[in-house]
Amino acid sequence: MIQGEITSHILDSISDGVFTIDKDFSISSFNRAAEKITGVKKEEALGQKCFEVFRSNMCEKICPLRKTLKTGKKQIDIKGYCVSKEGRKIPISVSTALLKDKRGRVLGGAETFRDLSEIENLKKELQRAPMRKLESKNASMQKIQDMLPSLAESLLPVLIQGETGTGKEIVAKSLHQLSPLKDGPFVALNCSAFPESLLESELFGYKKGAFTGADKDKPGRFALAENGTLFLDEIGDISLNLQVKLLRVLQEGEYEVVGGRSPVKTNARIISATNRKLEELIEAKKFRMDFYYRINVIGLELPPLKERTEDIVDFAELFLDGAFFRKNPTSDENPYFFNAEVLRYFYNYPWPGNIRELENTVERMLALARSYELDRNLLPDSFFQEKKKHERKQDGDLTSIKKIQERAEKKMLIKCLEKNNWHKGKTASDLEIDTSTLWRKLKKYGIERATI
Template sequence: MVQFDAKCGDCLTTRELMTLYETATVVSNSLDLVASLEKALLILKNRLHLEKCVIHTLGEDNLLTVYAGIDFSKHQKELATYKLGEGATGYAAESKEPVVIENLHNDMMFLNKSGNRDQNAISYIAVPMLVDQEVIGVLGANITKTTAINFESTIRVLTILSSIFAQSIRSHDINLKEKERLKELKLYYKMEWDSKVHNFGDIIGESPKMKMVYNVVERIAESNVTVLVRGETGTGKELVAAAIHKRSKRRDEPFVKLNCAAITDTLIESELFGHEKGAFTDAKEARKGRFELADGGTLFLDEIGDISASAQVKLLRVLQEREFERVGGSKTVKVNVRLVAATNRNLEEMVKNGTFREDLYYRLNVIPIDLPALRERGDDIPLLVNFFLQKSMSNHKKRVVITDEAMDILCQYTWPGNVRELENTVERIVLMGSEDGITADEMLLLLPAFNQKLMCQRRIMSEEE
């Protein structure tokens, strides 16, 4: 066995340059990487008089297995597996240097594990495939016509090609992982969606104001118009967005959500539009943003009033032109997404003081839906309490009774946290209550803010008397 310096030797010949050109062209122009690599290996066979050309790749288990090869049966490919340092192939991967076995018959480094050695083969070359000094695999071939072979020249060509092959395999693997990640995310969002009955059964209420909300949702659901859902925190803006999606023509596509208030200004653009590898310090690989994940479906942006000025500019462009560039990228990405935004802020006031773009406001506010605060629809409170009570009792496998007096207190409370606060309170009732029925006094203990207000009112009344 001999190790060679891949940089040594004279300049490439015309034949070698043509070999490089043809193989690189074949690899770059095919969607089926294995098939294109095997076409490239066939060019090596014909141009450089190489036989049994094969590409091994290094797996996470540190085993070198056949990725592509010519003149190998499926069984022979399965047999040709090497550990790092095992045989010429394993040694080339471990040392990161080209290896030449000049005489196969006298060198124990040639293991012929596949049992596929050509009877006319005399020599064997193994060249490591590297990307940034990381071993991706090994490019190997038999030599049958030693008189026509210049080892140094051949190694030079194979070293260049091994780099091209390695980059192609690395890029292909990254793309596969990204596609798999996207597939899993879409499946996750779909499963999350399907696990809930997102119809008006989840939006509880029969008050006139809620019936107006239902009416608007039914009218605009099947269109692609942008919707702005407005309301205080905890009023159910996400449920309304989900109901719109469920009733739309996009119902079988992803429903993707993002709470803009939970993302820092420095990351919001990356979350929305994705980023390319190296776009910033932690961007170790390219990543799709929420717009790409929601392509074909609906994107729900909660707390839209919290996005940065620069993100507002990009968001306006997406709404106008349905296209954008990832952070750190120059390639234009086109998407087909229906946007439903939500906010608890006064966007009109923000427009006046210059913290929210006026043109973006008008793009978002095509169809406004105003959700009433819970205090504005007190008649719905008993319905909501019973709904959450049944849900919580089922989750905790416990039965609790709310007395009429306790229900009256729930109806009198103003619920600054709206439906979300009511749901949390009902869960506390189930955890701390009993089948005998929770009393009015016990209910007051669960509503400290209301209890404090009530005590204050009583004290004032006492002082007035």
């Protein structure tokens, strides 16, 4: 009795959930952490079938406890999820072992499970961290990335120019996150999405009764961005009249709410972006020169993806990992990969939609995939309709393509080896090559189990 109480106290002191079952899969013990994770009280769980209390996707497929009772072997760190009493889906890691008496007779089984929610939340946060995601090998982009910390610290207005989809908002978010305002809000507004009359009230807010339908006060984006950053995308599309009002904000640090009677102070930092040539708009009298110089205290020009060929493969693999882990948050590894032919298409495509088009293309391929190897059949038609004049035939292209092929082949070899637990014969058979050929390739790429 005393021994049982000691064991119970020990189990209740650990942070992992633990329960034991008899040979009929009825729960015989249930620790405090198990109560917390599942939301089920110990008194409710005891005597119940484990699959009625511990509702897991593994119960439906291959139950680790059942496998342990059948084979006598432990199951270690099996990933899956369980559903709590409140219906919350919880990512978990499960390990199982036999439960024996002093004579070695099997009494049942024991299962420990760890709540992975915090780890998965951290993964999601990392996936949302912008510049950590898109580290560039391109010289122009590296120069910009090196400048960001000092630019962020200054809090001066920044104008980011570049084609649609080049990552202007990503850079704006990075400036915010690196700045003293990082704990404040980051508020984004696409200026081209609103007509002039609505854009003014969207920016500055309005008072009740300011116009028909204004039945209550509404704060504008400047108010929402207080103590933070306001990102004005497509700034080149706003009217001359609104440019005057924004110019006052930049000069005086204040604005007037629509229908209001007195100016309102703001301390929001303004970062602007456009895909238009503002100098040409100035010449055409469609953009104010004084406003241009106010928003362009610091100017950044983002090159299009077609001029950043050294980044294409890295970005594609990054987007592939991101899309996979969003759909499979409890997985440890992404098994999907691009074959060499797809990477050649990526390299030779002009990417008119830039980074955004690349990300959309990768997500589409993953959604349509029927095997782990992503091939040319998953590419959009635009890749095959592209005219030859758009293909980049630069010096060194053949060398770059060869490197891309070798990179894809090495990744494929490692994945196939891991799938076959590094059995060379099975791996060669899967790849439909001779074992001697496989050995040559492993030597060529320096692939050894200890180095992976």
